[in-house]
Amino acid sequence: MNALLLHPHDNVLVAIRAIAAGDPIVIDGIACPAPVAIGVGHKIARRALAPGDTVVKYGAPIGSMTVSAAPGDHIHLHNMKSDYIASHLRDTLERSTES
Amino acid sequence: MITAWGRQDGRKGIRNVVAVCYLVECAHHVARRIVDKADDPDVQLIGFPGCYPNSYADKVLRAIATHPNVGGIVLVSLGCESFNREGLATAVADSGRPVETLVIQEVGGTAATIAAGLEAVARVKAEADRAPRVAMGVDELIVGTICGGSDGTSGITANPAVGRAFDRLVAEGATCIFEETGELVGCEGVMATRAITPELGQALRDSVAKAERYYSILGFGSFAPGNAEGGLTTQEEKSMGAYSKSGSSPISGIVKPGDLPPSPGLYMLDVVPDGEPRYGFPNISDNAEIVELIACGCHVVLFTTGRGSVVGSAISPVIKICANPETARRLAADMDVNAGRILDGEATLDAVGDEIHDLTLAVVAGKRSISEALGHQEFILTYKTFEPVGPACLPTRNFAA
Numbered sequence: 001m002n003a004l005l006l007h008p009h010d011n012v013l014v015a016i017r018a019i020a021a022g023d024p025i026v027i028d029g030i031a032c033p034a035p036v037a038i039g040v041g042h043k044i045a046r047r048a049l050a051p052g053d054t055v056v057k058y059g060a061p062i063g064s065m066t067v068s069a070a071p072g073d074h075i076h077l078h079n080m081k082s083d084y085i086a087s088h089l090r091d092t093l094e095r096s097t098e099s
Numbered sequence: 100m101i102t103a104w105g106r107q108d109g110r111k112g113i114r115n116v117v118a119v120c121y122l123v124e125c126a127h128h129v130a131r132r133i134v135d136k137a138d139d140p141d142v143q144l145i146g147f148p149g150c151y152p153n154s155y156a157d158k159v160l161r162a163i164a165t166h167p168n169v170g171g172i173v174l175v176s177l178g179c180e181s182f183n184r185e186g187l188a189t190a191v192a193d194s195g196r197p198v199e200t201l202v203i204q205e206v207g208g209t210a211a212t213i214a215a216g217l218e219a220v221a222r223v224k225a226e227a228d229r230a231p232r233v234a235m236g237v238d239e240l241i242v243g244t245i246c247g248g249s250d251g252t253s254g255i256t257a258n259p260a261v262g263r264a265f266d267r268l269v270a271e272g273a274t275c276i277f278e279e280t281g282e283l284v285g286c287e288g289v290m291a292t293r294a295i296t297p298e299l300g301q302a303l304r305d306s307v308a309k310a311e312r313y314y315s316i317l318g319f320g321s322f323a324p325g326n327a328e329g330g331l332t333t334q335e336e337k338s339m340g341a342y343s344k345s346g347s348s349p350i351s352g353i354v355k356p357g358d359l360p361p362s363p364g365l366y367m368l369d370v371v372p373d374g375e376p377r378y379g380f381p382n383i384s385d386n387a388e389i390v391e392l393i394a395c396g397c398h399v400v401l402f403t404t405g406r407g408s409v410v411g412s413a414i415s416p417v418i419k420i421c422a423n424p425e426t427a428r429r430l431a432a433d434m435d436v437n438a439g440r441i442l443d444g445e446a447t448l449d450a451v452g453d454e455i456h457d458l459t460l461a462v463v464a465g466k467r468s469i470s471e472a473l474g475h476q477e478f479i480l481t482y483k484t485f486e487p488v489g490p491a492c493l494p495t496r497n498f499a500a
Contacts, residue, residue, distance in 0.1 A: 001444055006259060006343075014255045015330070016442045040442065041251035041330030058259065058343050060289040062336035075332070082285075082333035 001026065003044050007059035012043040012075050014057070019044075025072050032072040043075040055080050101464050103235035104170060107195030111235040112167035113398045113463045114141065116414055117224045119173045119216065120164065121146035122187075123180035129201075129209055130175040133216035140471075142220055143413040145478045152181045155372075155483040158357040161190045162394040164198075168414050170227025171197040173219045175212065178204030197226040238272030238363055240463060243392030243400040243415075244344045245278065247385035250405030250423055251329020254340020256451070257403035257422035257438035262346035263452025264401065264459065265365065269348040274360045276395055277345040278368035278388055280310035281381065285335025286342040290367075293350045298491035302353055303367060310371040310381075317376055344403065353492035355485050356391035361496040368395055369488075378482040386410055386477040389417065399462055401455060409433045411475025416468040420455060435469050 003013035003025050013027065019038040024031040027046055038044060043057065049069045054061045067079045103111035119142065121130035127146060134144040145163060147156045164172050164187060172191045176184050184200060191198040199219040206212040244261050246253055265275045283290065287307040291300035331337045351364030360366045370391055371381045382388045385408060389400055393415045400417045402408065407426040411417040421427040424439025431437075436455055440446040446454075462468050490496075 004255065004441070004448075006255060006448075016255070016444065039330060041255060043330065043332070057336060058254070058339045059347075060286065060335075060339050060342075062285075062339055063333040076330070077327065077332055080332055082335060 003027075005046070006057060009056055009059045011046045011049060011053070011056050013046055015040055015042050015044060027071055034072055036074050038074050045069040045071050045073045045075050047071055049075075054083075101235040101237075101460070102232050104167070105231040105233035106167050108165075110167040110396070111233060111239055112169070113235075113465070114168040114414070114416070115170040115227055115230060116168055117142045117171045117173065117220055117227055118145045118164065118169055118414065119143070119175060119220065120160070122174060122176045122182040122184050123150050124148035125150075125177040125180065126175045126203055129203055129212045129216065132213045133173070133175070133220060136213065136217055137220050139224075140474065142224065143476045145413050146175075147182060147480045149482060150180045151482075152183070153482045155356065155485055156480055157183060157186070159390065159394040159480055161187055162357040162396075163390070163414060164191050165194040165196070166393060166396065166414055168398060169196065170230055171223035172199075173216060173223055174198065174200040175216060176200065176202045178202045197223045199223055236272070237268065237460070240268070241274040241276065241360065241396040241398050242268055242459060243276045243278070243368075243389075243395070243397035244403070245385060245388050245392065245400060246282075246341050246344060246403040247410075248404040248406035248408040249341065251331055252424075252439065252442060253403055253405040253422040254331075254337070254343055255422075256441040256448070257405070257420040257436075258340055259343040260438045260441070260448050260451040260455055261344045261401050261403055261420060263449060264455035265344070265346035266348055267452070267456045268459070269346070269363070269365050272363050274363045274366065274396070275346075275348070276354065276360065276366045276368050276392055276397060277342075278370050278392060279341065279382075280306050280367075280369055280371050281314050282341040283307050283338055284311050285333070285338040289339075290342065290350065293348075295349050295351055296491070296494045299350065299352065299494055302489065302491045303350065306353060306367070306369045306371070309369075309373070313371050313376055313381060317380060344401075351495055353488055354395050355488055356483070357394045358488065359396045361493055364495070366395075368392060372483045373486040374484055377484060381483070383481060384479060386412060386479045387481065390478060390480055399459060401459065403438070407433070409470070409475070410477050411468070411470025411473070413476040413478040416462050416471045417475070418455070418458060418462060418468045419470060433469060433473070
C-alpha cells in the first residue's frame, strides 16, 4: 500500500511512501497508475474532481479545485486553492521572516 | 483498575508530587537548588518569574498547586514581590494539602533558605505520602493533547492516531482537551458542527476569529514553505492536521486556562488572550500550553511531534507520539510511540490509536512515560489577560452543578 484514506468521506488519499510515475495506486480496490511522481505526505485524487469541487481530507473541507483532476492525479497548489482568506497570514509571514 | 491518590475535593491524582514553587524569578535559584538537592523525581520545580501582579498567573498557579497530581507545596518567596503568596498558601491549605512558605528575606538569605527548604520538603512529603489511595475510573480522568515541532507527517499519522485514542477515551467517559486556536484557523466551520449546542458552535467560531486577529496583529503566520514541500497545500489543511488530534466526538465546551471542565466529554482550550494584544505571543513555547492544559486538570498530556520535540512537564506526565518515521529512528530514546510506522506500512491508524490509548492508561496507572523517566520537568508561566468564558461555552455546567 502506498496511499492512505484518512476518513471515509475524503475525496483524496495521502501518499505514505514515495510514488514513482507509473506506479500503481490502489483506490477503493482498483489499481490505477500514478501519472506523475508523488512525494510522501502529498495528496492523490480518489475520484474525478471538477473545478469548484470541495477537496475533503480528514473528513473536512481543505480548499477547492481550480481545474479538473482524474482519479490518481496529484492534488496540490497547481489544481486547488484555499477557501480561507489566507492572504493576511502570507503577508504577515513574509514580514516575520524578514525580521 | 487504577489506584490513585484521593484529594479532598473528590478529584484523584495519578502522581503525588511535592511542588517547590518560586513566586518571582528572584527566588528561582533558591527553589531550584532545593529541588536539585532533594533529588527525588516527585519533588518538582514550578513557579512564576514576574514581579508584577497578574490575575491569569494567579489563577493558573492556584490551579496547578491544587491539581490532583500534587500532594503538597513549598512556596519560595523573595519577600518583596507582588504575587499573592498568602492567597496561594491559603488555597493550598484549604484544599487539604500540606503547604509551607519560605520568605528568603526573613529566613536569612540563599543558603539558609535552601537548608530550610529541604527540611520543609521533607515535612510536606511525609504528610503528602499519607494521602489515601483510592480506586479511580477512566471517567475521572482528564487527558490533554498538544502538537509541537510539526511537519508534513504530523497530520496523517500521530495527530489522527491521537484523535482515535481521544474517541475511545471520550466513549469510556473520560474528559479530553485539545487546544491552540491559532492552529485551528480554517477549522472553525467543521468544528462548530460538532458543538453540542448552536451557541457553543458560534463560540468556537468566535474563539478562532479572535486567534486569527491576535496572531495577525502580532505579525505571526502559521504556514511555512516547508509545509508545502511536505504536501500541505492550504492553511486550513495544515490546521486540520492539528485539529485531527481532537478526534470525532461531539465538542462539549470551551475552557480557558485554569478552568475545570464541568463534566466528561471533549473540550477545546482557548489559549489566546482576550482584549487587545499585550504581553506578546499567546504561548511563547509548547510548555506554556502544556502548563495551561494541566491547569485545566489534565492528568496526562499526549504530545505529537514530527521534527522531534524532547520536552516533558512538571506535575503531569507527557507521552510523546512521533509522527515521522525518520525522526522516530533518530530520536528513538525520546519517543513513547512511533506513529511513523503508519507511513512504513507497519501499523494502521486504528492500531496506533489503540496503542496510544493503552499506553495512556498504563501511564495513568503508574508507568513512567519516557520524558518523565528522563527527568523532563519543564514549566513556564508568563503574563496573559482573560475574560471568563460566557454561558454559551459550557452548556453542561448547570447540569453538573
